[in-house]
Amino acid sequence: MKTLKKVPLAFLAIILVSGCGPQFVDIKENSQNVRVANESDVSTCTIKGENTVRITGYAERISEYTERDLLQLSRNAAVEQGGNTIVMTDNPEKGRGTQSATFLVYQCN
Numbered sequence: 001m002k003t004l005k006k007v008p009l010a011f012l013a014i015i016l017v018s019g020c021g022p023q024f025v026d027i028k029e030n031s032q033n034v035r036v037a038n039e040s041d042v043s044t045c046t047i048k049g050e051n052t053v054r055i056t057g058y059a060e061r062i063s064e065y066t067e068r069d070l071l072q073l074s075r076n077a078a079v080e081q082g083g084n085t086i087v088m089t090d091n092p093e094k095g096r097g098t099q100s101a102t103f104l105v106y107q108c109n
Helices: 002-018 063-081
Strands: 046-055 085-090 099-107
Touching: 046 063, 063 085, 063 099
Parallel strands: none
Antiparallel strands: 046 099, 085 099
16 A cells, blocks of 8 residues: 555656756747857848847756757747847846847848
8 A cells, every 4th residue: 555655756756857857949940040150250141130038947957958948949039030140149047047048130141
């Protein structure tokens, strides 16, 4: 009987732990073609706009997953804005539970 009580607790622990792993952001068509660049790389490009992306509930996440998801969200937005290159200009909430970043979007040849 004691073993049966442990099974639901173990199952609950697995669910909780799996929720702390990497979350996947939808990858929009053509977003894989959007390049991440530095300001010095876009001097001959045409600016298409700016986007600010935000993810919440990431306090326990590994920073590389958080950064990857912010970049993917910006790539998705860049496709909608007609750009093929993004440059991060601000990351004001770095290290807090809610993560956001602002990117400039460019069209480069």
